[in-house]
Structure formats: structure tokens, C-alpha cells
Amino acid sequence: MKVYTFNVNGINARLPQLLAWLANARPDVVCLQEIKSQDATCPRLEIEALGYHMETHGQKGFNGVALLSREPLTDIVRGLPGDDTDEQSRWIEGTTMGLKIVSLYLPNGNPQPGPKFDYKLAWMDRMIVRARNLLLEEQPLILAGDYNVCPTNNDVHNPSAMAEDALMQPESRSRWRQLFNLGYLDAIRAIEPTAHCYSYWDYQAGAWSKDHGLRIDHLALSPQAADRLKDAGVDRKPRALEKPSDHTPVWCELT
DNA sequence: ATGGTCGGGAACCGA
Numbered sequence: 001m002k003v004y005t006f007n008v009n010g011i012n013a014r015l016p017q018l019l020a021w022l023a024n025a026r027p028d029v030v031c032l033q034e035i036k037s038q039d040a041t042c043p044r045l046e047i048e049a050l051g052y053h054m055e056t057h058g059q060k061g062f063n064g065v066a067l068l069s070r071e072p073l074t075d076i077v078r079g080l081p082g083d084d085t086d087e088q089s090r091w092i093e094g095t096t097m098g099l100k101i102v103s104l105y106l107p108n109g110n111p112q113p114g115p116k117f118d119y120k121l122a123w124m125d126r127m128i129v130r131a132r133n134l135l136l137e138e139q140p141l142i143l144a145g146d147y148n149v150c151p152t153n154n155d156v157h158n159p160s161a162m163a164e165d166a167l168m169q170p171e172s173r174s175r176w177r178q179l180f181n182l183g184y185l186d187a188i189r190a191i192e193p194t195a196h197c198y199s200y201w202d203y204q205a206g207a208w209s210k211d212h213g214l215r216i217d218h219l220a221l222s223p224q225a226a227d228r229l230k231d232a233g234v235d236r237k238p239r240a241l242e243k244p245s246d247h248t249p250v251w252c253e254l255t
Numbered sequence: 256a257t258g259g260t261c262g263g264g265a266a267c268c269g270a
Contacts, residue, residue: 009261009262009270010261010262010263012262012263013261013262013263014262034262034270036262036263037263060263060264061262061263061264061268061269062262062263062268062269062270063269108269108270110269110270116269148270202259202260202261202270203259203260203261203270204258204259204260204261205258205259205260206259243261245261246260246261246270
């Protein structure tokens with residue numbers, strides 16, 4: 001089975017490209033981020049017509065995450081547990097095809113320092129708690145999404161130009177490592193140890209044509225999922241189309 | 256060179 005994560009940057013603006021990509025790539029499970037849509041205005045019927053079940057955690061104007069699967073999704077959890085006052089839609093859990101799957105949209109955190117960076121770090125601390133608890137289930141599990149963290153300088157086209165960016169700060173990177181050091185496998189780096197594997201290119205300044213990208217979309221595999229890891233990669237084709245998202249899909253294949 | 260480009264939703268905010 002192939003599991004994808006894709007930050008679509010507006011599910012309604014991206015609907016033609018998303019539908020064409022689903023029909024062509026035929027993913028089994030998809031984690032979407034930045035749907036920028038309330039649940040009621042999600043294009044559910046068009047996606048279901050392609051044979052997918054869909055669960056959303058939407059929000060008006062910003063954020064918003066969703067899960068798609070060829071099989072029904074059960075045990076849905078909307079919102080990252082641990083703070084009932086958090087109103088941002090950045091986390092959804094579900095179970096499908098014998099896999100627990102999370103679609104997450106980690107806060108960007110810019111500018112830093114500042115309240116947005118504080119929110120990012122607190123959100124990451126809360127995520128680590130949830131990720132630790134989920135590991136106790138000892139089941140196949142993938143935490144997939146836009147982490148808004150470049151783990152190393154090899155994940156950034158121009159580290160010096162990004163030195164002050166929240167995506168590169170030591171505080172962000174150490175929390176990213178705390179998460180993976182719980183026992184999750186970085187699927188892309190397990191398959192491609194050195195290639196850049198960028199998943200995001202800014203709309204500005206011709207970043208895509210110059211391959212000035214970032215690796216910020218990640219797949220964290222529990223040990224029971226990692227046992228089944230067969231392959232992983234980045235599907236760059238959608239980024240080259242007209243009216244693309246600024247991200248492109250990242251995937252892994254489990255046996 | 257302190258810009259550049261998108262999406263959402265109707266003037267700017269977020270990225």
C-alpha cells in the first residue's frame with residue numbers, strides 16, 4: 001500500500017489538479033494539509049466519486065487537514081490532544097487498512113522570535129507527548145504531513161539565507177529529533193540518505209525552476225510500520241503543472 | 256535591489 005502526504009494549499013483552488021493526481025497516482029491513503037476550507041465547503045462528492053473515503057478537520061480560511069482512503073476510516077480524532085483551547089485545525093487521526101494514520105500541519109512559526117514561534121514550539125512539545133502515547137499501541141502508524149521543519153542543512157537549498165527562519169532554528173530541529181528519537185523512522189531518509197528530496201518550493205523568485213526547495217514534508221513511521229517499509233520518494237510531477245501547490249506529494253510504500 | 260507570488264475572501268493575513 002502507498003501512503004502519501006500532500007499540502008495542497010487550498011483544496012478548492014487545487015481541486016482539478018488534486019482529482020487528476022488521484023486518478024493517475026491511485027494512492028491508497030492520502031494525508032492532506034492546508035485545505036483552507038470548512039468541512040461544509042470541502043469538495044467531498046468529487047473526491048468520493050473517485051472511490052475515496054474522506055474525513056476532514058477543516059477551518060475557515062486557514063489550516064485544515066484531511067484523510068483520504070480507499071477503505072473506510074474509523075476511530076477519528078480531530079485536533080491534537082492536550083490543549084482544549086487550541087482552535088487551529090492542524091491534526092487528524094484515523095485508522096484504515098490496518099494502519100493508524102495522522103495528517104498533521106505543524107505551525108510555521110515565523111517570524112521568530114515571537115508569539116507564533118512560541119506557539120510552534122509548544123505545539124511540537126504537545127505533539128511529542130501524543131506521539132509517545134501512540135507508540136504504546138505497538139501498531140503500524142504513520143505521522144504524515146507538513147512539519148515546517150528542515151531537519152538538517154542538507155534539507156535546505158540555501159541555509160545561510162534561511163538562518164533566521166523558524167523552520168531552521170535549533171529549537172525547532174531539536175524537537176523534530178525528539179519526536180523521531182522516540183522510535184519513529186524518517187521514511188525518506190531511510191530510502192534516500194543524501195539526496196535533497198525537496199518537497200516545497202516558494203512561489204516567488206523562480207524557486208521551482210531553480211530547484212531552490214526545502215524538505216519539510218515528512219513521514220514518521222512507527223517500528224511496526226517501519227518493518228514493512230518497501231520504498232519512499234517525492235512525486236515532483238504535480239509541482240510542474242499549471243496552478244500548482246507550493247508543495248508536492250511525498251510517499252512511502254508498505255508491504 | 257528589502258521586492259518577488261499565491262489562497263482565502265473581500266482589506267489584508269498567512270505562508
